Amino acid sequence: MPETKTSKSLLRNSIKFPTFRDLPDENDVDPTYYDEGPYRFAPRQHWCFLGEIVGSYGLCRALLRVKDKDGQTIGQALVPQIKEGHTVAVLYGEQHGFLDMTVGIRVEEASIIKIIPCSLEQLLKASDDVAARNLNSQSRCCGSCGKEENTSGNTYLRLCSRCKQASYCGEVCQKKAWVDGHKADCKALVWARWFAARNWEVFNGYFEF
Ligand SMILES: [Zn+2]
Ligand SMILES: [Zn+2]
Known part of the structure; x- marks a missing residue:
């Protein structure tokens, strides 16, 4: 029988493109993503969170509401030009507990976030x-x-x-x-x-x- 080539495509990889639940917590050192170096913990591989924009909210700091590959909805810091149905990608995203007790991803550098003009699907x-x-x-x-x-x-x-x-x-x-x-x-x-x-x-x- 001929071998059937099944390759899970890159963006479906659950380690490199984790859902929110699987993102490292910023208060722990997740051994999947970090190596213990001589002075500090260094990433051992790359990862990127992908979420589809389902809404936005916020007062002093605008926030996005996104849903990940599992369909889980979380809050995330805002960038301009948001549109529902588009996908936000955050490199090296980590779970962050905000002061208002919600959990999301904090983004403080423009170079790690991108709005991709299509749905996650x-x-x-x-x-x-x-x-x-x-x-x-x-x-x-x-x-x-x-x-x-x-x-x-x-x-x-x-x-x-x-x-x-x-x-x-x-x-x-x-x-x-x-x-x-x-x-x-x-x-x-x-x-x-x-x-x-x-x-x-x-x-x-x-x-x-
Ligand atoms: Zn084309
Ligand atoms: Zn043709």
Whole structure:
């Protein structure tokens, strides 16, 4: 029987992209994420929290309400340009107990937070697409009509110049796919590729958005 290649895509990895419950607590040293160094604790790998924006609130300091892969809803510090249904990514997020007794993620540096203009579901699906493409690079087909690339014949597919992931047999198919929904998927794919282009295993310096 042929071996079925099942690869869990990067963003579905529960250690590197933990849900809120699995984030390290800022008051503990979580051995999954930290090594004990000679002077202080240093991260041993990279991680990033992903949550979809479901609302915002707050008075002196604006807060976001987000839900993670488990569907758990938590509060999180606000950044501009928020929109419900978009996804917020926080590098090296930790559980933080706020003074008002709520628990969330405190974000104090702009370089570790990014609003990704698609839903969490779209982003996870894009990550699956990127993983599938990496597994089977030889058989590409048009993202609109399904025509397969045949380099010995004369069917060459062109890549979408933005996401460099979707491919099309020609301009007509590309334009059609764009209005049929690739416009939204494209942004998710750009970010899925951003995550996939980095080595999440080995820590040698913090990632930044
Ligand atoms: Zn086509
Ligand atoms: Zn694209």
